[in-house]
Amino acid sequence: MACWSDLASDVLEHITSFPHLPDHHRVSAVCRNWRWVVKQRCFRPAPExxxxxxxxxxxxxxxxxxxxxxxxxxxxxxxxxxGRYISSSSYGWLFAVDTKITGITINPFTREFYELPPFPPYNEYVYDNTASGITINPMQTQILHKAVLSHDPRKRSDFTVMIMFGGPIEVAIWRPGDTTWTRVKFDGTMFDVICFKDNSML
Structure with a gap:
């Protein structure tokens, strides 16, 4: 009788394309070979x-x-x-932020992650009792409203991260290799950001 742990990698990859995510963890616990195939996979588990x-x-x-x-x-x-809070997710990757206003995007099941630069500072508008009704908060606190990926980093290395942050809302982008965020200039009010057919839309 053939040993299950000796199955060819391409056969295991085909098998592991059918189970749902919890079963992927059970498959990875069978043996070292099966765990390696699950960890190296570049496809999604069955939809759920x-x-x-x-x-x-x-x-x-x-x-x-x-x-x-x-x-x-x-x-x-x-x-x-x-010690991090999760702000959003995209393609199964989580965006996690800590109290030092730095973050990562991480695949929670493969443990692959990318360190992100500190988020850009901004002046948050707050209401007070002055005649104008609005002042600038000098503390420059940070609020990350949303983050999205242009592509799954496991499938393409040339992906882009776009974030919505601050109040009033601003937008910035980051690509692997960048040391800082690049602010995106736009006129008008922005409510959401999505990636559609390789294009970012505000």
């Missing part, structure tokens, strides 16, 4: 409902997730997310 990202466990620091398909909670140890 999105997972909800919850907070950290106070004791273990593991990140809690909720699988809508199974109606089940999962706790996954992802050290890169310790």
């Amino acid at each position: 409902f999105p997972w909800l990202v919850l907070g950290e466990d106070d004791n273990t620091k593991k990140r809690k997730f909720y699988n809508l398909s199974e109606k089940k909670h999962y706790s996954i140890d992802i050290p890169e997310l310790y």
Whole structure:
């Protein structure tokens, strides 16, 4: 009888294209060869409902997730997310920000991640009792409203990250290799940003 752990990589890749995400973790636990194939895969698991990202466990620091398909909670140890809050997700990658106003984009299941530069400072408008009704907050606090990817980083290395931040809202972009964010100039009010057919739309 043939040994299951000796199956060819292309056969395993075909097999692992069918299970849902929880089963990918069970497949990766079979043996070293199966775990390597799952980790190196460049395709998505079978379609399913999105997972909800919850907070950290106070004791273990593991990140809690909720699988809508199974109606089940999962706790996954992802050290890169310790002390960070999740602002948004794109192509299955999470955008996590810490108190130092730096962030990462990370695939929570393969643990691949990219360090992002500190987010650009901005002046936040706040209401007060002056005649104008608006003043500038000198503290320059940070608010990351949304972040999107132009492509899945596992499939294309020339991807772009676009963020909405601040109040009033501003937009900035980053590409691998950049050391800072590039602010995007535009006129008018911006409500959302998406990537459509390789183009970013405001």
